Amino acid sequence: MNALFRRRQGVVDSADLSGPARVDSRTKNLTKRLRPGDVAVIDHEDIDRVSAEALVACRPAAVLNAARSSSGRYPNLGPEILVEAGIPLVDDLGASVMAVKDGQRLVVDGPQVRSAAGELLAEGAPQDRETVAAAMAGARDGLSTQLEAFAANTMDYVQREKEVLLDGIGAPDLRTAFEGRHVLVVVRGYHYKEDLAILGSYIRDYRPLLVGVDGGADAIIEAGYSPDMIVGDMDSVSDHALRSGAEIVVHAYRDGRAPGRRRVEELGVDHVVFPATGTSEDVAMLIADDCGAELIVAVGTHNTLVEFLDKGRAGMASTFLTRLRVGSKLVDAKGVSQLYRTRISTWQLALLALAGLLALFVALASTNVGQTIFGLSGAWWDDLVNFFRVLVGLDPSAPTT
DSSP states (O other): OHHHHHHHHTOOOGGGGEEEEEEOSSHHHHTTTOOTTOEEEEOOSSOOHHHHHHHHHHOOSEEEESSOSOOSSSOOSHHHHHHHTTOOEEEOOOGGGGGSOTTOEEEEETTEEEETTOOEEEEOEEEOHHHHHHHHHHHHHTHHHHHHHHHHHHHHHHHHSHHHHHHOOOOOOOSSOOTTOEEEEEESOTTHHHHHHHTHHHHHHHOOEEEEETTHHHHHHHTTOOOSEEEEOSSSSOHHHHTSSOEEEEEEOTTSOOTTHHHHHHHTOOOEEEEOSSOHHHHHHHHHHHTTOSEEEEESOOOSHHHHHHTOHHHHHHHHHHHHHHTTTEEEHHHHHHHOOOOOOHHHHHHHHHHHHHHHHHHHHTSHHHHHHHHHHHHHHHHHHHHHHHHTTOOTTSOOO
């Protein structure tokens, strides 16, 4: 079994399946401190695509999941991404694996997780291409059930929050002027790096307001820009981004609880606390819409049914409602890259024409025919000048005094 597991995962040395444990029940928090060669210990049912890609980027020796990486609710892409990247994934290890001390050296031996001394700590189910494919097939069969739940949840949300759909959220007083501007909302989600890269020309020409949703602010900075506003509960954005000069909007619950307020207060940065229903991603779009943005371009946000389901049932209804509210202004980054072409100004066209004429002049000057043409042109020009001098009474042959 162990040899089969290693062969399917492409692991050639058992030493590759050992390393110091990094333990956290929240995957996005763990990836901030996970380093290559560490063993990631998580408790994440239905690993989503964003979490899996973040784990792959950290290059851990293995991923140990206390829960099931695919529960069968819907065809989540996370396990497939991990397996295709060659990262050993062991599922359903139970709560005992979360008791492992951070930094403790672990050895992953097929389905078993042992201490460096050989003590058996937990036992689970190794995942490979075959098991992941079987789980995905079963999840697709049950997708209709999730679709029904999604529709019911959305209708319930619309009943409770219909004023958002009809009247907007009533944005707080902000110093950032959105009126008539393009707004780029960046979420550290699906393909955000690629999307930001292909929007370089658009950003240079239109200079949209850059709004980072939590860690999206760091994505903006990494791409070489400065965020104008940061919206979120401040759990995944760096201190550097919070001190960048951007306007800070702390997303709070409707009851006024704001988990991120204490952090920004400790940093001493100016901020606005804004209670609103929905995710921070949704709130950023709704603020832009309420404040008069002309166009909202989304980077790394959720668009497909599977992406909505990746968010969990609690968040997907607000996302769907937000799309209804701002749909006339909302464009996905990939759509912008396909429709947009760099604008060429008049002076750029003039410069291009001048460069063409200069190249033609140099080419002609290097040939005998060109030199003859320039000589004749010079003589013709002299005759023309002399003609006008005679016409105005200046005799070109008269001596000068």
